[in-house]
Amino acid sequence: MIDRKKIIVVAGPTASGKSKEAVRLAKERDGEVISVDSRQIYKGLDIGTEKTTKEEMSGIPHHLIDIREPSESYSAGEFAQDAKRLIDEIMARGKVPILAGGTHFYFDALIYGLPEIPQDALVREEIERLTDDEIIEEVRAKDPARFSQLDPANRRRLIRALEIIRTQGRVPERPRDVSASEYEVEWVIINPERDVLRERIDTRLAQALENGLVEEVERVRELVGDERLNELGLEYRVVGEYLRSERTEESLLSTLSSKLWHYARRQKAWLRKLAATANTHDTL
RNA sequence: GCGUCGGUGGCGGAGUGGUCAAUCGCGGAUGGCUGUAACCCAUCUGACUUAGGUCUACGUAGGUUCGAAUCCUACCCGGCGCA
Numbered sequence: 001m002i003d004r005k006k007i008i009v010v011a012g013p014t015a016s017g018k019s020k021e022a023v024r025l026a027k028e029r030d031g032e033v034i035s036v037d038s039r040q041i042y043k044g045l046d047i048g049t050e051k052t053t054k055e056e057m058s059g060i061p062h063h064l065i066d067i068r069e070p071s072e073s074y075s076a077g078e079f080a081q082d083a084k085r086l087i088d089e090i091m092a093r094g095k096v097p098i099l100a101g102g103t104h105f106y107f108d109a110l111i112y113g114l115p116e117i118p119q120d121a122l123v124r125e126e127i128e129r130l131t132d133d134e135i136i137e138e139v140r141a142k143d144p145a146r147f148s149q150l151d152p153a154n155r156r157r158l159i160r161a162l163e164i165i166r167t168q169g170r171v172p173e174r175p176r177d178v179s180a181s182e183y184e185v186e187w188v189i190i191n192p193e194r195d196v197l198r199e200r201i202d203t204r205l206a207q208a209l210e211n212g213l214v215e216e217v218e219r220v221r222e223l224v225g226d227e228r229l230n231e232l233g234l235e236y237r238v239v240g241e242y243l244r245s246e247r248t249e250e251s252l253l254s255t256l257s258s259k260l261w262h263y264a265r266r267q268k269a270w271l272r273k274l275a276a277t278a279n280t281h282d283t284l
Numbered sequence: 285g286c287g288u289c290g291g292u293g294g295c296g297g298a299g300u301g302g303u304c305a306a307u308c309g310c311g312g313a314u315g316g317c318u319g320u321a322a323c324c325c326a327u328c329u330g331a332c333u334u335a336g337g338u339c340u341a342c343g344u345a346g347g348u349u350c351g352a353a354u355c356c357u358a359c360c361c362g363g364c365g366c367a
Contacts, residue, residue, distance in 0.1 A: 014322080039322055049322085077319035105321045114318055150317075154325045157317055164318085174318055233322035258311070263322055269315065 004184040010100035012190035013267035022100035036101030048235035076109040104270040146171040
């Protein structure tokens with residue numbers, strides 16, 4: 001408990017203005033920014049991810065942006081490692097680490113930790129070949145505790161569970177204990193009211209479209225193909241559907257708007273949970 | 285004016301005598317997830333409710349029937365065809 005590393009965390013839903021706030025804080029507190037965003041990791045995903053521009057950074061160092069090709073994968077585990085390392089480096093420079101972004105699961109991974117069990121390509125490959133029922137049966141039989149926490153319809157999570165079971169015997173218990181974290185977090189929560197946020201989302205969308213969102217998605221699609229594009233989600237998925245003529249131009253804006261809103265709502269739900277478990281101090 | 289097809293829940297669109305408060309999609313709400321997390325997944329979505337039910341609903345008004353969103357009649361509204 002002594003000497004926990006102090007970090008500032010700026011969290012909030014999409015379009016809430018986190019990046020701006022992070023830069024402001026960095027200037028005020030002499031910090032550097034670590035992006036906590038599973039999609040800004042990728043090069044070329046700029047407009048669709050509302051990536052902070054060089055000008056907006058105004059000289060403040062930003063980390064974990066553009067560190068992967070869109071075709072490459074990245075994960076919460078890798079993030080936790082990268083972020084840990086960067087936090088140490090930033091502190092060694094005598095600066096304050098400011099983590100900012102919307103991928104809340106990454107915050108969890110960093111702050112509360114993840115069992116350090118890397119993915120195993122070979123094991124995964126075998127599991128992928130099984131049917132849902134086969135996976136369900138094996139997880140149920142070998143690790144009933146973990147099975148009871150999972151949704152049987154959630155194949156992706158089931159696969160990961162089985163991967164761990166096959167390599168480790170069973171899934172270790174969750175280490176979620178705030179007091180055990182090696183970090184002392186100063187939370188800066190930005191959580192605008194519904195109406196305000198919806199409006200901001202729409203405004204940003206209109207801007208993104210104007211700035212060439214469709215063209216960007218076209219480029220990314222060229223690079224990674226439709227399957228991966230789909231996985232990139234939100235704008236990339238929806239505009240991809242449009243590019244494949246699976247949806248009309250008229251439906252583009254309204255669909256985008258509602259998908260983004262869904263996303264923001266899930267983020268807000270996470271924030272609610274956070275408020276119930278950690279001490280936070282709100283700002284706006 | 286005649287003929288014809290149609291009017292269903294916030295929207296689109298099924299249903300064509302009972303098992304229909306009404307499939308499904310969209311939209312909306314609430315959540316879950318221990319390495320793909322912008323992914324993946326679940327629940328709810330007419331009203332009221334002591335949660336067992338009760339009520340109001342399928343253009344409007346009547347009618348047939350034990351029973352109608354579903355059949356009949358009239359009317360209103362919309363598409364199409366002929367005038």
